Amino acid sequence: MAEAGIPPARVRCPALAARMVGLAASLPGDDPLHAVGEMHVAPRLRTTTGWRDVGHRALAWTGAADVKVEGRPTKTIPPWDHHGEAVTFCLDVGPGGQRAAPAHIRRGAAEATLEHLPPRATWIWSDGSAEGGVSQGGGGATITFPSGETREVRVPAGQLCSSTRAELCALKAALNAIRDADADIADDPIVIYTDSQAALRMLESGASSQTTHLGISI
Structure with missing residues (x-):
């Protein structure tokens, strides 16, 4: 894994958990995943923790525990609402x-x-x-x-x-x-x-x- 440049599980696991915590926090308050992300559940096994605990520990370790998560838009602009007909993009200058x-x-x-x-x-x-x-x-x-x-x-x-x-x-x-x-x-x-x-x-x-x-x- 090291030769292939792939992060080991001990790194990958907290990274994914922290991302999951951020995803849950970005959802509306009435979303089920948002509610799950804010739950405080006592672990049944001392050696086993869920993504909430692992994710919050990872965020605390990186100094991002108190950083506000930007919410995801619940409504997007419908495709039939015409916006930007007069807008053109040029991404190539040759x-x-x-x-x-x-x-x-x-x-x-x-x-x-x-x-x-x-x-x-x-x-x-x-x-x-x-x-x-x-x-x-x-x-x-x-x-x-x-x-x-x-x-x-x-x-x-x-x-x-x-x-x-x-x-x-x-x-x-x-x-x-x-x-x-x-x-x-x-x-x-x-x-x-x-x-x-x-x-x-x-x-x-x-x-x-x-x-x-x-x-x-x-």
Whole structure:
């Protein structure tokens, strides 16, 4: 197992139990699994414990015992509710945009893509990150309106979070800032630039396919 890079059972077991505890906590209060996850049952055997005890011990060991679990949405956007007909995604800037390409080639590919975008638009440049991809996440964005006015937004993404979540938090904060701005953007398009392929693919799947409150709100 070590040679194959497979975690041993002593590691895999608490990881799965902790995930189960998180799953139960993310469900609505009236869900049967949520109720089971909050039960306190005296063990019948001293040497045998259930996933609740193992999971809570694992979370305590990692310092995540008091971290709030984000709830799962109980209702998604129906597919017949048309959202985003005017939204397009571009996840490919050609072979020059690949990570393996030299920096000057990637820059040229990005500039060539920019040249084909509307000259008059509201521009969002967003980015997010998390330490090690798993903790202390945060994001920010620079917004440039057609008038030339520029605004910046910053937002925390959570004590425990993925880099993708941090990217989505930054994007949502930028969109909220545009929605609440006094700037006159009329019918000008909004162009968003972010380097998170995972976040874009998640949103590209459509409004009715979102499985998080964050994705649904965006």
